[in-house]
Amino acid sequence: SVIFIRDHNALGQEVSGYIDYAHRLKTQDFEPYFSGKKRLMPGRSDLCHKEHRAATPAPAPASTSHLQQGRVDSYYNWKTQVSTSNSSPNFEVIYDDPNGLLFKNKRDKKILNVDPLSGPGEDSNRTFLQSDLYIHVVIYDHNIRTV
Template sequence: MENSSVGRFYNTLTKFKVYEDYLDSKVTPLDLFYLQSRELARKLVEHGHKGPVLSRQDFQERKAAAQAKPSGVFYSCSRAVILASAGKELKDNFLKALAEREEANRSGKMTDGNKIHTVSSRSGPSPNPTRAKRLNPFPKTTQLQSIIFIRDYNPLGQEVSGYIDYAHRLKTQDFEPYFSERKRLMPGRSDLCYYNWRTQVSSSNSSSNFQVVYDDPGGLLFRNKKDKKILNLDPWSGPGEASSRTLLQSDLYVHVVLFDHAVRAV
């Protein structure tokens, strides 16, 4: 399976011995010709005049993550991909749950190393989020695709909620700042569904893994694009065949739920 851009980005950092080498990689011969000073050219890069750049602290942290112990690495097509959660001491239940699912959602497959806790809801409200959950109920011959529901407040104090295709986001975003709690994972207008309760702005988009179903009388649904099975979001109904719904108690968010869908490998 193709490596994610995040994995390639992490691996690239390991080729730089020190932060100055990283800055030098963004300095061009033309810069040196006009500035006549490598140190000044580095300063311009560091201050963002040549485009987005990592701070010294971010560089050191991400390079350390890229050089993390082997347990933080999985292999796809014989190439190493670094997990954004590798080496992190996670305390929040939500971040722990994301870390449990990261490898499976990146690779698309369950492995012996995946230890995923889930609650499979049949009907009625979700179980107590502090109650013990089942460990990895999906067979290893399946591919895991997870959806994240988040309800919380944005920096403007507006309540927003939405559904995020975890596997898709992992391919398009660097999750290391989320696992380090330097940034907060929030739904956006490009995700599966987004709603701002203050402005009443809403959006929905099908992803590479799920199609949004709008016209069902029972409410919003997601259809998996690979096996065509339906994921039901209604907490009073079962999540659907080969799916589970897990409500998590989080100190970082008002309300978070994880939906796991297992696609049987052919």
């Protein structure tokens, strides 16, 4: 699964990004998140991460900004104006596709489309969650078929 989160960090910066949930579970202790002691937030080592300084007018959420800009920047820091993205052991980030930001599953090679106006792709589901803890949360479940 890939989790999209958009919210404000402790410094008041708007942060959004896509988290490879399986990879994070293997590399990080999730007990503080599950117990409510800590909030799950995207970081620079996740699939994609975007920070918006509080003094700068925030652009559209990362999941829809490609509709206005022609594509999504996987990571964009407004202070340094640097854009980056990170693939994970499970997903390759495709950030230069004309259709916007995509993730390619490394095991079955199928594409996960995060554009809210398009289907999520074969063997994938998109679930928008209402949350009092975050501005915006979307879970993309990608099912890998085994033979």
